Amino acid sequence: MPWLRQHGIAVVAFFLATAVAADEFGDPAAGEKVFRKCRACHQVGEGAKHRIGPHLNGLFGRAAASHEGFRYSKALARVGDSGLEWHADTLDDFLENPRSLASGTRMSFPGLKKEKDRLDLIAYLRQFSDDPADIPEADPTASPVDHDLDPAILALEGDPEYGEYLSSECKTCHQASGGDDGIPSIVFWPEEDFVIAMHAYKNKKRPHPVMQMLAGRLNTEEIAALAAYFATLEE
Amino acid sequence: MSFNRRAFLGTSVALTATLAAPMVRGQGKPRVVVVGGGAGGATAARYLAKDSKGAIDVTLIEPTRRYYTCFFSNLYLGGFKQMEDLGHSYGGLAASGVNVVHDWAVGVDRDAKTVSLAGGGSLPYDKLILSPGIDFVEGAVEGWDLSAQNAMPHAYKAGSQTELLKAQLMAMPQGGTFAMVAPPNPYRCPPGPYERVSMVAHFLKQNNPTAKIIVADPKPKFSKMALFQEGWADHYEGMVDWIGEDFGGGNVSVDPGAMTVTIDGEVTKVDVANVIPAMKAGRIADMAGVTDGNWAPVNAADMSTKADPDVYVLGDASSQGDMPKSGFSANSQAKVCANAVRGALTGSKVFPAKFSNTCWSLIATNDGVKVGATYEATPEKIAKVDGFISQTGESSDLRKATYEESEGWYTGITSDMLG
Ligand SMILES: Cc1cc2nc3c(=O)[nH]c(=O)nc-3n(C[C@H](O)[C@H](O)[C@H](O)COP(=O)(O)OP(=O)(O)OC[C@H]3O[C@@H](n4cnc5c(N)ncnc54)[C@H](O)[C@@H]3O)c2cc1C
Numbered sequence: 262m263p264w265l266r267q268h269g270i271a272v273v274a275f276f277l278a279t280a281v282a283a284d285e286f287g288d289p290a291a292g293e294k295v296f297r298k299c300r301a302c303h304q305v306g307e308g309a310k311h312r313i314g315p316h317l318n319g320l321f322g323r324a325a326a327s328h329e330g331f332r333y334s335k336a337l338a339r340v341g342d343s344g345l346e347w348h349a350d351t352l353d354d355f356l357e358n359p360r361s362l363a364s365g366t367r368m369s370f371p372g373l374k375k376e377k378d379r380l381d382l383i384a385y386l387r388q389f390s391d392d393p394a395d396i397p398e399a400d401p402t403a404s405p406v407d408h409d410l411d412p413a414i415l416a417l418e419g420d421p422e423y424g425e426y427l428s429s430e431c432k433t434c435h436q437a438s439g440g441d442d443g444i445p446s447i448v449f450w451p452e453e454d455f456v457i458a459m460h461a462y463k464n465k466k467r468p469h470p471v472m473q474m475l476a477g478r479l480n481t482e483e484i485a486a487l488a489a490y491f492a493t494l495e496e
Numbered sequence: 497m498s499f500n501r502r503a504f505l506g507t508s509v510a511l512t513a514t515l516a517a518p519m520v521r522g523q524g525k526p527r528v529v530v531v532g533g534g535a536g537g538a539t540a541a542r543y544l545a546k547d548s549k550g551a552i553d554v555t556l557i558e559p560t561r562r563y564y565t566c567f568f569s570n571l572y573l574g575g576f577k578q579m580e581d582l583g584h585s586y587g588g589l590a591a592s593g594v595n596v597v598h599d600w601a602v603g604v605d606r607d608a609k610t611v612s613l614a615g616g617g618s619l620p621y622d623k624l625i626l627s628p629g630i631d632f633v634e635g636a637v638e639g640w641d642l643s644a645q646n647a648m649p650h651a652y653k654a655g656s657q658t659e660l661l662k663a664q665l666m667a668m669p670q671g672g673t674f675a676m677v678a679p680p681n682p683y684r685c686p687p688g689p690y691e692r693v694s695m696v697a698h699f700l701k702q703n704n705p706t707a708k709i710i711v712a713d714p715k716p717k718f719s720k721m722a723l724f725q726e727g728w729a730d731h732y733e734g735m736v737d738w739i740g741e742d743f744g745g746g747n748v749s750v751d752p753g754a755m756t757v758t759i760d761g762e763v764t765k766v767d768v769a770n771v772i773p774a775m776k777a778g779r780i781a782d783m784a785g786v787t788d789g790n791w792a793p794v795n796a797a798d799m800s801t802k803a804d805p806d807v808y809v810l811g812d813a814s815s816q817g818d819m820p821k822s823g824f825s826a827n828s829q830a831k832v833c834a835n836a837v838r839g840a841l842t843g844s845k846v847f848p849a850k851f852s853n854t855c856w857s858l859i860a861t862n863d864g865v866k867v868g869a870t871y872e873a874t875p876e877k878i879a880k881v882d883g884f885i886s887q888t889g890e891s892s893d894l895r896k897a898t899y900e901e902s903e904g905w906y907t908g909i910t911s912d913m914l915g
Contacts, residue, residue, distance in 0.1 A: 288893075426847045429543065429831040433824060434854075434901075434908040443904030470884040471854055471868055478850075478870055478881060 287377070292385025295378045302368075305389050314368065320347050321390035325363075336365030352383050410460055415453055417485040424490025427483055430475065437494070448494050455488035525553045526841035529611050529621040531601040531780055533558030533586060535567075536627030536811030536826035538913040543834035545593035551842050555595040555619055557611065558586065563914065564654040566685065567823045568906055571858055573651075573662050574695030575702075582654060588915030601628075604784035606804055623837050626786070627810040627826065628778025629653070630684050633790065636774035637677055638749035647752035648769040651692075652684065664768045665699060671706040672767035675757045677748055678713040679772045682791075684812045684821045686719035687867070689772055691857040694724065697732040698860055710766070711738045712759045714746030719820075720857060720867055726888045727859035777813035791815035796873035797849050798836035799829050808833050817877025818869075825853045827909055832873075849873040856902030862892070864899030 296305070302313035309316035315331040326333040326341030333341070340363045345351060355362045356379045358372040373379045431447060439446040447455070461467040462476035463484070479487070530541045533556050541556040548554075562583040571577040586596045600614035604624065612618040632650065634641065640648060651661040668674065674696055678689045693709055700707040717740070718724075728736045739745040744760025750771060756763050776782075776790035786792045786801040792809040793802040794816050801807045810833055811826030819825040832849040839846035854868030869883030886898065 422845065423847060425547075426831075426835055426845075427850070429835075429912075430828065430850060430852055432908065432912045433827050433852075434905045436904075436908050436911055438911065440907060440911075441904070442907055443900035443902070444908060471866070474868065474870055474882050474884055475852060 287380030287382070287384035289381070289384040289388055291377075292381035292383070295373065295382040296385055298373075299370075299382075305386065309389075317386055318389045320352075320386055321349075323347055325351075334363070334365055334367040336363040337367075339363075349383050349387070352386070353379050356382065410457060414460065414481050414485075415456055417456075417481060419452070419482065419485030419487065419489030421486065421489040421493055423483070424486035424488070427479070427487050428490050431487070434471075448491055450488075450491060452485075452488040452492045455491055456484055459484045459487070525551060526622045527553045527555070527620060528623045528625065528837060528841070529619050530554065530556045530625045530627065531558075531611065532627040532629060532778065532811075533560075533563055533589070533596070534627060534629050534811065534826065535565075535823035535909070535913060536830045537625065538563065538586075538589060539827045539830035540625050540627065540808075540810060540834045540837075541594045542589055542592055542913065542915055543831055544838055545589075547834065548838050548842060548844075550593060552838065553595070554593065555597060556586075556589065557597050557599055557601045557613065557619070559598060559600045559614075560655070561586065561598055564658070565823070565906075565910065566652070566654040566688070567909075569651070569654040569658045570688065570692045570695040572658060573665065573692060574698045574858070576695075576858065576861075579659060582658075584910055584914050586914065588911075592915045601780050602783075604780070604807070606784065606807065609806065621806075622841060623806050623808065624784075625808045625810060625833060625837070626778075626781050626784060626792070626813060627830070628780045628813055630775040630777065630812045630821075631779050633774040633776050636679075637771055640677075640750050640752065640771045640773060644750075644752035644771075647755070648750060648771045650772050651770060652688075652772050652775075661768070661770060665696060666703070668700075668704055668707060668767045670704055672704065672708075673764065674700070674707060674709045674768045675764065675766040675770070676709070676711045677750065677757070677769070677771045677773075678711055678715070678718070678745075680714045680746070680774050682821060683772070683775045685855070686820050686822075687724075687855055687857045689713075690718055690720065690724045691859075692770070693736055693738075694727060694732075694857070694859045697728065697735050700735065701732055707735070709736045710757070710759070710764065711736065712745045712748045712757065713738060713740050714748075716741040719855075720865060720885065722888050723865045723886055724857075724859065727863060727865075731860040731863070775812075777809070781809055781813045788815070796876075796878040797832075799833040800836075808837065817871075817874075818880040819851060819853055819871055819878050820855065822853055822855050823909060824855065824905075825851070827913060828852055829878075851878055854905070856898065856905060858899060858902070862896040862899050864895055864897075864902055865890075866898055866902070 303317050304310055304312055305317040309318050311331045315328045324341050325345040325347060326337040356373050359366050359368045359370055434444050435447045439448045459476045462472040465473050528544055530537045537556060541554050544552055545554045562585055564582045568577050568582055572579060572582060590596050601611050602614045603612040610618040610620050649657050649661045651657040676689060676693060693711055697709055739759055747760045749758045750769060755766055757766050757769055777787055777792050781787050781792045784807060786803040786807050786809060792814050794800060794809050794814045796816060799808045799810055801809050810829045812821040828851045836846055838844050851871035854866055856864055856866045858864050865886035867885040870881045871878045872881050
């Protein structure tokens, strides 16, 4: 997954706030090309300013039409007021046909008919909203409270020595040095994030067959032990 | 709410901490000798040295100065990797405290607990770990023996054999024939021969598109068969002719002088013959007297041999149950073994055995597939717990991500083995 590759560390929340499945996440590099269609009106990235359209930094998780200092169409302001927020799924709908969400929007753009183009574009835009602690399929504002783990599980203190032994299984693929080519880094994560992510695999909420299988047979104490070990790893 | 870590672990995890006094012979530190610096041996040596923090004297005996991985050697044949990418030095192991001796082990005296070296002398051990990989069963393919390995390479130990096979592939005349004689079960890397067929086909499609590949196989089916056959049809249509057991694929003889392969009575003149004979444990396991038939039976909990509790066998050479003979498996077994050996020698905690394996294969550019499983130790064997396999018809994005994952795995496992 190129996104994970780029961002290496990951994962706070796993609960998908949107309907877009994680394995349908787009390719930001391809999305950058798609964005050429938007550039006449929108800027994104460092120093981006409002132009014909508003700048698109920090888009994810924000209410529609919520930038101070940009004059939105009445139509978009209205859907914003009535609660529309920009997430992968709402952006997907909007980009497919802007007028389907806000019939009077001034965004005179016919829409992207190809699903792949939309997914790629969303992946590209997502980079300008992110917090490196997030996983790509989640909102940037997602926080560790977006999970349904029993607080007792999170409070469990792991045994780092046992974690070290268990971690040897992880290190066949995940480099102890934190290198991340093709397989993400898992070192130095906050323990809680680690526990949440592993339980999400265990409960088959996060996709990936290898991780679901490996996490599936770890019990709660073993996950806590691994989290304790990886959080303190020195190398 | 916070739980007491020790109390929690103490009650809910089956720890088998060794309370007995460390078993040390004579004076000084306990000694572990590891024979074979491959996926199993290098990992075991590294983990023992690293985790015992100098409390155990670890010696690794390995004749070669660079370890060329069999894993990804098919990708070299396909042109995706260079030979240099596959070679790794033992410098990292030495740096983590392993005494690396470049020599062959030529004998084991289990009564005196010593290993003798080709270069003379012998090394005493308290615990001996053998991970010598495979050798070939003599007479397995009629007409082939080791003296024929230049005319008809096996390329099933990486290095010069792999380079030879590649050179022969490159020298094939246009429209020529590449034959493979596939091995019977059990053998090293179940998907290996078929990944190789894919990579050879990839090379030929670009450089010699009218060439043909014939595979004579003594088995009726093989690892990831549906995935490979789908890939061959999609990428290399009409190029690969797989002759399974039902069509006489097991009735094979070769003539390295005449460069012919005879399959079920039909003689074919070929340009390259890749003969992968039946396999057995690396010879030193036999010399140590820990084999039963072709392989060395081991106890699943710690990889100690059934024959001798102080001799352990890892990886391909062992007969352990359900795990495939792979680098991933050998690496996984080595960690379980290292934990148990360290516990026995120093009294450190011994945790329950957990094993896992995943084998990736590349079918064509960015078309990666994988199969994997987790395992546990039972009194009888290493037993499969759960598994998964890539599906036919997956999206090209997923296949690409799978291939990228395999590259990450390669970096991960080689640094996990060799530091
Ligand atoms: C084409 C191919 C592709 C493969 N692809 C994969 C893959 O993608 N993934 C995967 O997990 N596995 C793969 N494998 C399998 C993997 O290479 C083996 O399963 C793995 O190397 C086994 O580890 P080992 O420690 O048992 O033996 P080896 O890694 O072979 O190590 C044995 C070592 O012992 C040494 N040795 C032998 N005898 C002696 C002696 N008497 N004294 C001293 N040293 C000795 C040898 O020099 C060698 O270095 C592949 C294999 C092949 C052939």
